[in-house]
Amino acid sequence: MRRRPILLAGPALLGAGRAAAQATIPFYAAGPGSAFLPYAEAVARFAATRGVPLDVRRSAGSLENLRRVEDEPGAIGTAFLGSVVDALGGTPAAGGRRHVAIRALFPMYExxxxxxxxxxxxxxxxxxxxxxxxxxxxxxxxxxxxxxxxxxxxxxxxxxxxxxxxxxxxxxxxxxxxxxxxxxxxxxxxxxxxxxxxxxxxxxxxxxxxxxxxxxxxxxxxxxxxxxxxxxxxxxxxxxxxWNFVVANAAMPEEQAYAITKAVLSAGDPARDIAAMAAGTRAANAGTNRVLAFHPGAVRALREAGATVPEIAAPR
Missing domain, CATH: 3.40.190.10 (Periplasmic binding protein-like II)
Structure with missing residues (x-):
């Protein structure tokens, strides 16, 4: 089921990220009862105040989100890192398909x-x-x-x-x-x-x-x-x-991935500014991902925020 985009008035990001931030970005989450859905909705509300419009869409969760992001260069999604391992390996849980285009943006929560x-x-x-x-x-x-x-x-x-x-x-x-x-x-x-x-x-x-x-x-x-x-x-x-991370497609323009990541990480206190469940959405937690390569745009935003970003080989 598709949900209407969450769009709030607010200042757009400055610089090159501003143009990249204008297109509404599909954000695959999960269905009612999953923590992914309220998390994504809270992130979308906050990102909108930074000029980044996200269209939260319901799904069956991690594996569907990873499949959609693999196939949609302009989409992002929530994902459990255990499911990322399945997707990278093409296990039966991932439908036997090896995902090679998914990249990490920023940490969600543990x-x-x-x-x-x-x-x-x-x-x-x-x-x-x-x-x-x-x-x-x-x-x-x-x-x-x-x-x-x-x-x-x-x-x-x-x-x-x-x-x-x-x-x-x-x-x-x-x-x-x-x-x-x-x-x-x-x-x-x-x-x-x-x-x-x-x-x-x-x-x-x-x-x-x-x-x-x-x-x-x-x-x-x-x-x-x-x-x-x-x-x-x-x-x-x-x-x-x-840990759970928001992921994007490797083909997403670097400036767009940068704009999304920078917008979300701009929360001074994510538990207060985004939602209580987003307390772990901080650049400092980038290192909890040791399995999925980061998008270059996310790497730039994370490093600007003071994070040490793990060097992880991209899937081939």
């Missing part, structure tokens, strides 16, 4: 992974989940995939309980499963639900296991969740996160 367990269960460390019944969201989804990877690095196995996050959270609160492992924008809503209902321990895999998982899966990055993020969380938690 999807952190961790567990919540009622304190009455006596579980305090990741290793304590060995042999326990752990809720991991939909079967074969990202949460389950990353939990299995972390458990393998830690050297144990657990019984996986699959299902939607809300029922699994209720089952955790009732003590029917031992812990709930989830991945989402932090604080993770399902873990907040558990922590607000019962005395809870928030459990991450720890620095060593997280480092091992990141070494195996380059689209992940280390993560530290500060104490106090969840009710009753007395200590920080070490884990890993999967």
């Amino acid at each position: 999807t952190g992974f961790m567990a919540a367990a009622p304190r009455a269960k006596g579980l305090t460390r990741f290793a304590d989940l060995a042999g326990k019944r752990v809720g991991c969201g939909p079967a074969r989804g990202p949460a389950e995939t990353f939990f299995r990877a972390a458990a393998e690095v830690a050297g144990f196995s657990a019984e996986i309980a699959s299902g939607d996050s809300a029922p699994l959270a209720e089952a955790t609160i009732r003590g029917e499963i031992d812990a709930l492992w989830q991945g989402a924008i932090i604080p993770i809503p399902a873990l907040v639900q558990v922590a607000d209902a019962v005395d809870t321990v928030i459990i991450g895999p720890g620095e060593d296991v997280a480092r091992g998982v990141v070494a195996r899966l380059p689209h992940l990055a280390p993560l530290t969740v500060p104490a106090g993020t969840y009710r009753g969380q007395a200590e920080s938690v070490s884990s890993f996160a999967a």
Whole structure:
């Protein structure tokens, strides 16, 4: 379903980026219920105040967005870096098609992974989940995939309980499963639900296991969740996160990619100026992408903002 472009009056970008910013740019996001859609809409509202009009369009999410950007030189889209890996490799998830035209523009937000367990269960460390019944969201989804990877690095196995996050959270609160492992924008809503209902321990895999998982899966990055993020969380938690980026086609003119990236990164406080979920939309987080080459226009904008941009080979 196509949505009307979000256009707000505001000053246009100065210099060469101004002309490039005038054409309305298709911005593929996701459908209702996905964090991609409100994020894209918030970014579009902010970009419009900088003279960059974005037309937010609903889609099925990352893989469709990557396919559309691959085929539409003038489009941009939201994408999970795990899906980018599939697209670059032409895996079955990506329809067996290798994507060679996609390029990174700027970081969106991180999807952190961790567990919540009622304190009455006596579980305090990741290793304590060995042999326990752990809720991991939909079967074969990202949460389950990353939990299995972390458990393998830690050297144990657990019984996986699959299902939607809300029922699994209720089952955790009732003590029917031992812990709930989830991945989402932090604080993770399902873990907040558990922590607000019962005395809870928030459990991450720890620095060593997280480092091992990141070494195996380059689209992940280390993560530290500060104490106090969840009710009753007395200590920080070490884990890993999967980042999401906005992507463009390599054929997009450099000035246009520069204008888009510069506009979004001009937010002094992205959590305040764009949306709370955009707190990670900062040039400093460019380095969390280690799998997809950046568009030259984005590289220029990121470096102007003080970022160190990883040198990643473009797909061929």
